[in-house]
Amino acid sequence: MPRSRRYDGGYFEITAISSAPVEHVMSESHRDPSIGTHEASSGEGMVYWQVALPGPLQMLFTYGVPADVSARAGMRVWVPLGKGQRMGVLWSPAEKETEWVIKPVLSVLDDEPLLDEELLACLGWAADYYHFPLGETVLAALAPSLRQGRSLHELAWRILPSGEQALADGTLRGARQRALLERIAQTPQGVSESQLRDFPKAVRLRLADLGLIEPFEQMMPSTWPVLAEMSGNKLPAPDLNEAQSAAVSAVAACLENFGVWLLEGVTGSGKTEVYLNLISRVLAQGRQVLILVPEIALTPQLVTRFTDRLGLVPAVLHSGLNDGDRLNAWLAARSGDATVVIGTRSAVFQPFADLGLIVVDEEHDGSFKQSEGFGYHARDVAIWRARRLGVPIMLGSATPSLESLRNVSLSRYHLLTLPERAGGAAMPDIRLLDVRQQRMRGGLSDDLVAAIETHLLAGGQVMLYLNRRGYASNLLCHACGWVAECAHCDSFMTWHRGVNRLRCHHCGFERQPPSVCPNCSATLSPRGLGTEQLEDVLTGLFPGFGIERLDRDALSRVGELDRRLARIQSSEARLIVGTQILVKGHDFPHVSLVAVVDADQALFANDFRGAERFAQQLIQVAGRAGRASRAGTVLVQTHQPEHVGLNRLIHAGYASFAQTLLAERAEAGLPPVRAAAMIRADARDADAPRELLTHMADWLHEHLADPADSPLDVWGPVPAPLARRAGRYRYQLLILADDRPRLHAALSQLESWQGTRRTKGIRWSIDVDPVDMA
Template identity: 50%
Template structure:
């Protein structure tokens, strides 16, 4: 993005993100504060940069979950961008091919202006989307025979193929066939992911690692076996099926070294790699004009997630990945492997597009009174003792009910979906109100009194307004 701005805008620019050194960030901050830098390009924290003559705020991919700071100081950069623009008296543009349901609802209600771009850049045609039923298919490394055939045809024609699997590592499960042992994290209620290249078992939630053992640590019997696919295992399978094709893998493990991601993306654009495999790092914002086939290998978990936003996230991801196909003169095709080809949400998305899906999802949200038709705050508590978070939240709920208006509801307390994480037990209390003003009035009276509750100092607690994840 920085390169694109530099090519098109003559004014001085400043770049701000966490990957910079302290000196680089300080230099960019002072350039913005003094007015020397006329444009600031950055991640969510760049929103707090002082700009003496702020005239426009652009939020690209406004739906993206990364705009919400989840730890420490919690805030939504997208929502704060709207507030900062309002106070500065300047316009704010929220851009996305897959707008969040909150932003789309604001546009439909007339609170936001709604600017549509119905045509693709450069006159390219929208790709064809197809559902591929894999219920009875014998998969090879997560790939169906049809997907392998389509991939081979496009590679033979000299085109590029992108295969998307949003799961890094070699396999998400390591198990013993003799006794049923499964490699689990000792600090989280989660299974450890096998990373075969480094011969490590890795918890993707707390970061703990341990060396891979050849034999089962439970029964000492036969060898342990990986189950499921990650990008590392998929790359191995593709290398065996297409040995003469240049393959590149783009995920967090393959791009750890500074500059490696930029180098690999440049090689893709130059045509040095024809088979592209990656996670969501490869899904958004990239222009690969020779990609004619995009294969999406595993999206079914988004159809039945416990979070009410799971289907929205799934639809956004599918649409974003699909946007990598057919971006120039060559027509594109997107094939989605699924074991639920009759699911109505998938059918609406594939046949009618994201806009129809979003309107359908908004109707469901309205009927269930979930956001954006209500407003939420999540009180989280955690401790090393399993009982303490629940006890604290019970007292917090009793206090909240004394202070709340009638139309404010308290749900819980309940254990978090992943109750134990990094050695601490976690529980949630969800507060929901039909009107934001009443919920805010409750929070203004309730939160200052929480530190005085019995047991408050024995737990780590936090309040998250408009929570985007319930994990």
């Protein structure tokens, strides 16, 4: 018999299940709720629960839940904490810890778990693996409004037998009361409060006091368009070529099993067609599909491609959505109403009803790794989930990460290759342009200008890649050497001429540029080419050809990227200038020339992943050329035409280049051959972070660098490449180990030795499998 109890001004339903078995059970490791068979202990009418609470602490907190309240792992609760209250998630039943007074929860928000056992286990694993507080980790799986404690229930009212009686007897006096009671009586299963707005609240409360109606809560309905309503308007699929068919058949034969499939297909080889074919098969089984894409690739064009071909509305999940849309998509994926979910990295923690396949497109992309806070890698979390669920996961890329290539060589992943472009287009011809001692106009050599002209006159589109937005990288005084620097970071300000602002790309600080040099009053001049300036230069050289710029600045307004992409697609714009945004999976059939304006910038990157990242960007941007009937040319401007790596990449190709890099990493004892974690510390005080990390390094050496064990190397501390950011001094310590268990043991010991993550104004964090070395 359900009972209702008043709480906090609202109503919530408590279902009496005192005799029901406890659903989730405690384990040795509190992190995995599915292992072990402890019964929850209960006393004084309470069942004790471990609750994951957001906050900096690694531990779980024990609270009591009344024994007659339905409580299962994965439900949200409000609990008292200190003087306030906080929302948490029931994690696992607990023994009563006698030395503490255990407080009861204030309320249970959900009447079914929002997160199922698989996802809870995944979150527990991720908290352990990434050394991040469990309570914070759990939040990643909840839509933003659910994190804030939004109820998934609506308040509703239903009539009681005495109410029926009162209507039949006609004993009710007030006309309003009678009207409301009649309205509620029409729907025996209940009417939601929102449908009763016409009646004052007092009238409802009066009827409730009279015992004629009762409040209860009902689940919010999902509003997702279901598959059946959409089908019938799918675009036809092309016939797959031999390599595509082979890839599809290999995975299709193993749809019921976990397996990681690396689809290494050259740019334009039709990887997306392989995904689509497999997705259709999984949908035909009535199961769901998750597609993870890089941040920047999640354009309306991509979503349209899936919508048109699959004949359904995918749920799209990314951080730019408003809370309402996000919740709606979250609910639809969880209920199974949305069968296809496309999202950026955070979607990897989405609950599903019945997930049958995961696709990670452009798996090498750095945006899958969150660099601040909870430093998870979405690809790796996705692989964990696929294993647990026993479903296949496909990683696709023309330029796979060294991590994935190594896993192929260790036979952990299956390799599938698409060696040629689909539809018969040839691979582009990549050439180096030696710009030493050449006349340069706005960063363009005469040879490049001539090539652009030839391609434009032949009717093609030309794309210029420059990974620096803004007009100029900085403003310089020729007379005294003054350069505009950020007041808060050790970096130069970028001049954005369009809005006439100096901006720091590291901390966002902005200011008006000085009209003359603040030092000597001479005139300032721009130095270092940015995309804005390149756009100006091209407009001057090739008037009338139409030019479009794609960079982060161009994307600040909603729909702007879409408009720009449409102008490119329609060939209204013949020249395209852009940063990394260009690199991601666009399919512009008329692009015949791609120019890499400044390769040198990236050749001398200051971290060990620099060469890999540069190679991926070069090959990806080159892959935008010659995708249809026009042959593609790629010209790379450099002052280092003899650079060994650059030449190997261009002449032997990415696969060969990557194998060389892997050998170098093995030689140097670096990831992915060894496991790595970066400890970062920052503070307003210049010395404090260095001292803390030195202290840690000493401790690690003393306690853990036992030469009898497999070696553990500690490098640093060194100042971060960006040594000061937003007014804080930054240092880092790199820890390398031959095997992961050893690394994780060291990190755990370090954590328990250090305790809190904030000491005397110093913040420190652990980044496992670091990608961004800055």
